[in-house]
Amino acid sequence: MNENLFASFITPMMFGLPLVTLIVLFPSLLFPTSNRLVNNRLISLQQWMLQLVSKQMMSIHNTKGQTWALMLMSLILFIGSTNLLGLLPHSFTPTTQLSMNLGMAIPLWAGAVITGFRNKTTASLAHFLPQGTPTPLIPMLVIIETISLFIQPVALAVRLTANITAGHLLIHLIGGATLALMSINTTTALITFIILILLTVLEFAVAMIQAYVFTLLVSLYLHDNT
Amino acid sequence: MASVVPLKEEKLLEVELGELPSWILMRDFTPSGIAGAFQRGYYRYYNEYVNVKRGSIARLSLVLAAYVVFNYRRSHKELKHERPRKYH
Numbered sequence: 402m403n404e405n406l407f408a409s410f411i412t413p414m415m416f417g418l419p420l421v422t423l424i425v426l427f428p429s430l431l432f433p434t435s436n437r438l439v440n441n442r443l444i445s446l447q448q449w450m451l452q453l454v455s456k457q458m459m460s461i462h463n464t465k466g467q468t469w470a471l472m473l474m475s476l477i478l479f480i481g482s483t484n485l486l487g488l489l490p491h492s493f494t495p496t497t498q499l500s501m502n503l504g505m506a507i508p509l510w511a512g513a514v515i516t517g518f519r520n521k522t523t524a525s526l527a528h529f530l531p532q533g534t535p536t537p538l539i540p541m542l543v544i545i546e547t548i549s550l551f552i553q554p555v556a557l558a559v560r561l562t563a564n565i566t567a568g569h570l571l572i573h574l575i576g577g578a579t580l581a582l583m584s585i586n587t588t589t590a591l592i593t594f595i596i597l598i599l600l601t602v603l604e605f606a607v608a609m610i611q612a613y614v615f616t617l618l619v620s621l622y623l624h625d626n627t
Numbered sequence: 628m629a630s631v632v633p634l635k636e637e638k639l640l641e642v643e644l645g646e647l648p649s650w651i652l653m654r655d656f657t658p659s660g661i662a663g664a665f666q667r668g669y670y671r672y673y674n675e676y677v678n679v680k681r682g683s684i685a686r687l688s689l690v691l692a693a694y695v696v697f698n699y700r701r702s703h704k705e706l707k708h709e710r711p712r713k714y715h
Contacts, residue, residue, distance in 0.1 A: 405705060405708065409702070413702075427694065430669075441681075441682050442681060442682050489695050491699045492698045
């Protein structure tokens with residue numbers, strides 16, 4: 402049971418070939434493109450959702466920040482769809498791998514910060530010191546703010562990894578417990594099954610919320626820096 | 628036995644049974660040929676079931692179910708040990 406618990410997080414290979422590439426590319430099959438004005442149901446639903454999300458998320462930015470709209474929208478679509486597909490039985494979720502989340506978080510954060518430093522140098526440097534601090538505290542506070550700046554990409558990546566991995570592990574554990582309890586005491590198994598259902602509903606919510614949070618934080622870092 | 632259309636261009640359902648081995652061997656197995664086959668298959672499915680004005684959710688769920696089966700086959704080796712048996 403111990404080895405099996407983490408077996409679903411191993412990178413899938415088949416005959417030595419990286420199957421993980423196919424699995425990462427699979428969500429793109431579910432988002433077709435079209436040039437028509439009036440599309441089929443699938444594309445219309447996705448367009449409506451995308452408009453809703455982009456209006457809500459990009460309205461706080463100025464013109465320069467809004468050039469990132471495509472990047473942020475594809476980010477939230479990718480993370481959302483990958484997380485939701487990972488809730489299907491036996492599937493592999495790429496966002497459980499820290500490597501991938503770091504690969505998403507670090508370039509985006511670095512891009513936002515470097516844009517800020519290149520275009521508005523004094524304003525970006527001013528972020529290291531909150532307004533109205535007493536003079537003796539300034540050196541310590543600058544150090545603390547620098548640390549909190551550099552921890553932002555790590556926090557982004559680890560937050561996503563930990564949330565999704567923990568959710569999947571809990572589902573595995575409680576599902577296994579339900580199965581084991583069924584032969585011993587059916588009532589307890591029923592209660593555990595209800596907990597499993599609630600947990601699955603939570604996981605659906607978490608899948609989408611995590612995507613949202615990731616993208617929102619990147620956009621906030623962008624807002625600070627444009 | 629010999630068909631009117633040359634064997635290379637016949638569709639699978641119209642090939643006669645005796646000609647099947649030679650038909651399979653004549654197919655295009657280069658990478659671009661295989662990619663073309665995947666593209667054609669994808670667009671056949673997409674245009675018939677999804678790209679219509681009121682596409683149903685059933686066909687989309689079929690794709691997701693096929694994804695589940697694909698992953699089950701992939702992880703069958705590890706799952707074999709989790710069956711409730713006396714001797715594993």
